[in-house]
Amino acid sequence: MKIKSRVYRYALRHESLSRLMKFLGEKIFFRDVFNILLYPFFYCNYKCPYCIIRKSNFKFKEHSALEWANAFNKLKRSVISISGGEPFLWKNNGMKVFLENIDKKHAIYLVTNLYWKIEDHLSYLKEANERLSLFIAPSFHPHMTDVNIFLKKMKILRDNGFFISSSLVAYPTFFPKLKYYKKKFNDAGISLGIYSYIHPEFRYSDKQRKLLEQVTKKHVRGSITDFDSNPKKKICRAGKTNFLFVPSGDCYICHSGFYCVNSEIYKKYKAKKSEFFIGNIFDGTFKPKKGMTICDKPCSEICDIVCAKPKVIG
Numbered sequence: 001m002k003i004k005s006r007v008y009r010y011a012l013r014h015e016s017l018s019r020l021m022k023f024l025g026e027k028i029f030f031r032d033v034f035n036i037l038l039y040p041f042f043y044c045n046y047k048c049p050y051c052i053i054r055k056s057n058f059k060f061k062e063h064s065a066l067e068w069a070n071a072f073n074k075l076k077r078s079v080i081s082i083s084g085g086e087p088f089l090w091k092n093n094g095m096k097v098f099l100e101n102i103d104k105k106h107a108i109y110l111v112t113n114l115y116w117k118i119e120d121h122l123s124y125l126k127e128a129n130e131r132l133s134l135f136i137a138p139s140f141h142p143h144m145t146d147v148n149i150f151l152k153k154m155k156i157l158r159d160n161g162f163f164i165s166s167s168l169v170a171y172p173t174f175f176p177k178l179k180y181y182k183k184k185f186n187d188a189g190i191s192l193g194i195y196s197y198i199h200p201e202f203r204y205s206d207k208q209r210k211l212l213e214q215v216t217k218k219h220v221r222g223s224i225t226d227f228d229s230n231p232k233k234k235i236c237r238a239g240k241t242n243f244l245f246v247p248s249g250d251c252y253i254c255h256s257g258f259y260c261v262n263s264e265i266y267k268k269y270k271a272k273k274s275e276f277f278i279g280n281i282f283d284g285t286f287k288p289k290k291g292m293t294i295c296d297k298p299c300s301e302i303c304d305i306v307c308a309k310p311k312v313i314g
Ligand code: SF4
Pocket: 044, 045, 046, 047, 048, 050, 051, 052, 053, 054, 084, 085, 086, 113, 141
């Protein structure tokens, strides 16, 4: 009841109840929409020690923001999450161009490190927020930014009517301050999802796991997920409704599939491209799978686990 009334108060304060409900509807109720994760490029101005993208040093041909928007406009209604790399570094005003050209049937979710000055992007973001279901989800990287500056920017976004939430990767060096960060965000009235650090060569200690349980217990997506070094056979929706697009336009059915094919970090789980690749959106070969996927690789990202919903079958 308390949470419900807080949501209503928040939404009414920003006169955006209907758009909030629409967005939540897209995410929660319309299960058949596509869940698309787009990496338009892989460069970033931060150097996070837990970043698989940075450490894998991927090299791909890139496409412009207009090409991406036009390609996605031909697909059915989707929740499109844009990440990277840092998506606000998109060349030639890429973020503005993308938001101005993407069809409003899609819901857009922007994952950013929030390095940018809000005033540099506010005007077109506000226009997009009027036209689209838009959600801004900045990740907090404590080693790269001051928590007070980060929260100040988050509040400016919130006060300008954006739906926002934040996340933090529970990397071991952040543990001494996890409770402090959680409290800072709580006090500011901003949601902070604390997500596990999932890496083939890492497991939490019992002490870390206990602390993580304490700080994540009330968060809906905060379930603890260690890297699954002994994966069982699973069935999931990856490739049917869950897609990862990389800069070249190639589509992989999930992050783990992409890493198993392309990243040295996942060499122990090496896979053939044909196991996880379902075509390129720019050459007309992209084709969603009709059926479910059966797979015995370790899932690597919480967003895949949430959207592809893998279930163990053997
Ligand atoms: S901000 Fe994100 S993309 Fe950039 S280095 Fe950190 S984790 Fe990687």
